[in-house]
Amino acid sequence: MSRWLGMLVGLWLALPVQAAVVEAVRFSSSGDSARLVVESDRPLSYQLSQLTNPARVVVDIAAATLSPAASAQLPQLVSRSGLLTAVRAAPRGSGLRLVLESQAALTVNSFKLPAGAGLSPRLVVDLAGAARVNKTMAAVVGSARRNIVIAIDAGHGGKDPGALGPHNIQEKRVTYELARELAAIIDRAPGFESYLVRRGDQFLPLRQRSAKARKQRADFFISIHADAFTNPQANGASVYALSTSGATSETASFLAERENNADLIGGVDSLHLVSEEPAVAEALLGLSMDFTLRTSSEVGELVLKEIGKVARLHKKRVEKAAFIVLKSPDLPSLLIETGFISNPTEARRLTDRNYQRRMAQAIFNGLRSHYQAHPPPDSHLADPAAIRTHVVARGDTLSELAARYGVSQRALRERNQLAGSAIRIGQQLIIPPG
Numbered sequence: 001m002s003r004w005l006g007m008l009v010g011l012w013l014a015l016p017v018q019a020a021v022v023e024a025v026r027f028s029s030s031g032d033s034a035r036l037v038v039e040s041d042r043p044l045s046y047q048l049s050q051l052t053n054p055a056r057v058v059v060d061i062a063a064a065t066l067s068p069a070a071s072a073q074l075p076q077l078v079s080r081s082g083l084l085t086a087v088r089a090a091p092r093g094s095g096l097r098l099v100l101e102s103q104a105a106l107t108v109n110s111f112k113l114p115a116g117a118g119l120s121p122r123l124v125v126d127l128a129g130a131a132r133v134n135k136t137m138a139a140v141v142g143s144a145r146r147n148i149v150i151a152i153d154a155g156h157g158g159k160d161p162g163a164l165g166p167h168n169i170q171e172k173r174v175t176y177e178l179a180r181e182l183a184a185i186i187d188r189a190p191g192f193e194s195y196l197v198r199r200g201d202q203f204l205p206l207r208q209r210s211a212k213a214r215k216q217r218a219d220f221f222i223s224i225h226a227d228a229f230t231n232p233q234a235n236g237a238s239v240y241a242l243s244t245s246g247a248t249s250e251t252a253s254f255l256a257e258r259e260n261n262a263d264l265i266g267g268v269d270s271l272h273l274v275s276e277e278p279a280v281a282e283a284l285l286g287l288s289m290d291f292t293l294r295t296s297s298e299v300g301e302l303v304l305k306e307i308g309k310v311a312r313l314h315k316k317r318v319e320k321a322a323f324i325v326l327k328s329p330d331l332p333s334l335l336i337e338t339g340f341i342s343n344p345t346e347a348r349r350l351t352d353r354n355y356q357r358r359m360a361q362a363i364f365n366g367l368r369s370h371y372q373a374h375p376p377p378d379s380h381l382a383d384p385a386a387i388r389t390h391v392v393a394r395g396d397t398l399s400e401l402a403a404r405y406g407v408s409q410r411a412l413r414e415r416n417q418l419a420g421s422a423i424r425i426g427q428q429l430i431i432p433p434g
């Protein structure tokens with residue numbers, strides 16, 4: 001057995017590795033952030049790490065060499081940015097090491113772009129200085145990881161106002177305000193980022209909404225609503241997941257029918273949707289749907305529990321119904337009826353900024369609990385060695401930072417050896433695991 005293994009290894013070592021050639025190194029910067037683009041003749045395989053004293057970002061590229069043209073571009077990078085103090089490149093084994101030195105720790109995000117539209121394959125390294133570290137998707141030490149993307153779909157919009165409440169309060173306005181609050185909360189949380197499906201007062205057919213989210217490689221899709229019911233007494237928030245076998249309650253089927261009708265307002269699109277139905281029905285039977293439905297229900301239970309702390313619940317369980325907007329075989333989704341806009345008391349609450357914020361925070365808390373327990377393997381949250389840092393900005397307080405990162409004030413103090421709750425602008429804090 002080991003002889004075979006030895007032969008295999010020998011064979012592998014004997015294979016000539018075609019080194020990639022880095023043809024150009026470009027740099028652009030604006031304010032406190034910068035982007036490094038490494039162009040090569042073939043896709044690069046790389047690893048990114050960060051070191052301190054001095055702060056530097058190290059990009060190790062496997063099996064690659066630097067062209068003379070790219071080599072000549074390197075010194076210019078320093079003068080082009082206020083962020084970097086030195087840039088070096090050196091061969092390392094059969095590969096290449098790029099070192100970007102800076103005065104202070106930078107937030108780094110990297111990704112690869114394939115060749116296309118006359119462009120070579122590219123490796124992109126985004127750097128951000130202290131002022132932007134606020135969005136601490138983290139000075140994560142280690143490999144290139146990604147944020148968990150939460151797509152937020154503000155229900156209705158444009159020519160579809162949604163339900164109407166007293167004093168002509170339109171559902172589309174309430175859902176959009178809430179969606180923006182939620183996006184702001186998500187974008188402040190390390191390891192997460194938001195994607196707003198609807199931007200402004202625009203009409204979007206239902207299926208286009210999840211399609212847009214999928215294009216952004218969203219991990220989760222949240223559709224926000226505030227519906228009307230025939231009975232103005234009806235009140236309370238509800239969380240819906242997709243059902244493949246009928247609605248769990250009469251309200252659920254009533255609301256699903258109402259929401260699904262949104263596409264009829266769009267006219268032409270509804271015809272197109274009908275013809276799409278069999279394919280979707282088939283996909284619903286697939287195995288991937290099983291994972292999607294399970295994740296949706298799990299997150300739904302967590303979100304419902306959190307919402308229960310700030311609002312009355314219409315039903316104590318996650319309800320199921322056939323909402324079109326939730327029918328993505330590969331994208332876990334929930335539809336949240338944040339309350340009944342047809343109920344005068346609730347309508348007033350739903351337009352209150354403070355209430356919207358508390359509701360948005362509750363939704364995010366539920367999502368966060370799930371992803372902390374089940375982080376996608378390539379996400380920042382999955383990296384147990386991830387070191388989160390925060391550079392204190394004007395207006396930050398210890399209690400607010402503790403809430404933002406989901407840790408206790410005591411844990412923050414202990415990790416950073418703070419005697420009291422005083423912090424100073426520019427100070428770098430290490431955020432302990434939540």
Ligand SMILES: [Zn+2]
Nearest residue numbers: 155162225226
């Ligand atoms: Zn609605």
